Amino acid sequence: MDVVRWGMIGCGDVTERKSGPAFYKAPGSALVAVMGRRLEAVSDYATRHGIARVYTDVDALINDSEVDAVYIATPPDSHHAYSLKVAAAGKHCCVEKPMALSSGQSREMQQAFADAGLHLFVSYYRRSLPRFQQVRQWLEEGRIGAVRHLSWTLTKAPSAADLEGSNNWRTDPAVAGGGYFADLASHGFDLFQYLLGDIVEVAGFTARQAGLYAAEDAVSASWRFSSGALGMGCWSFVADKREDRVEIIGSEGRISFSVFDEHPVQLFADEQISLQIPHHAHIQWHHVLGMNAHICGDAQHPAVAEQALKTDWVMDQILKRH
DSSP, rough: OOOOOEEEEOOOOHTTTTSSSHHSSTEEEEEEEOOSSSSSHHHHHHHHHTOSEEEHHHHHHHTTTTTTTTEEEEEEGHHHHHHHHHHHHOOOOOOOOOOOOSSHHHHHHHHHHHTTTTTTEOGGGGGGOOHHHHHHHHHHTEEEOOOEEEEEEEEEEOOHHHTTOOOOGGGGGHHHHSIIIIIIIHHHHHHHHHHOOOOOEEEEEESSSSSSSSSEEEEEEEEEEEEOOOOEEEEEEESSSOOOEEEEEEESSSSOOOOOOOEEEEEEESSSSEEEEOOOSSSOOOHHHHHHHHHHTTTOOOOOOHHHHHHHHHHHHHHHHH
């Protein structure tokens, strides 16, 4: 297979710049079809992005004979059902993160693709970003010695929509599996396990401190990596200001970076290094390249369902999901 032909379910905000263009611009990739519930909206998206075929029926897109793999770019409550349809159709798949509403759903998804001999990816694209590859390299080189601890603080003030009580699927647990924590912290936990190994124990507390929506708006947690290193996190989505800071403490130095913000990646060890490593204009670019190479048998991509299951388990423990 020289070119992987993708079909995309959903054409919301994430697909406008972050992901959609990468699927049709990246070498070895083509975006040949897109599906949306509203014909006017999906037709407009297809026209602006040069996509040949438009569907309003999900089964029609999944069973399109010209589609090799399907990208599910919808909220988490649909990932389980849609992905099982893709597996039944004998096609590879990528779902947006979080993988599903719980680790139970995610296990069923992973097993369906494994049984069919197909690949299931999850859009934890931070594993592929150059800035985090640099962090991984420093860790592998032992630049900070043995890792002792990781801490992450992520805060932001409530948005105008939050304050107004506007409809938002990200703060509806029935659709998102939680609130902003489920949507955002999953990226961090997946990245941390990529950098430092599996999390084997975790405990946390959640609260609805401002009561602006049904989901939690504040979370604290602590955990242990399989290496023995410890971790802790603080997430508040009703705080005074935005902050996104990770610090990895080692026996001989420290590394600091942001999960979402493009602050410098910094090393404090035998020498001090501060690197400004920008993202690609389409942030899922490296992720798409990795998936295509994996499907074609040229390389192994790290953002696979088996790894995403570990993050869903962590989220289940903190949010006490069943």
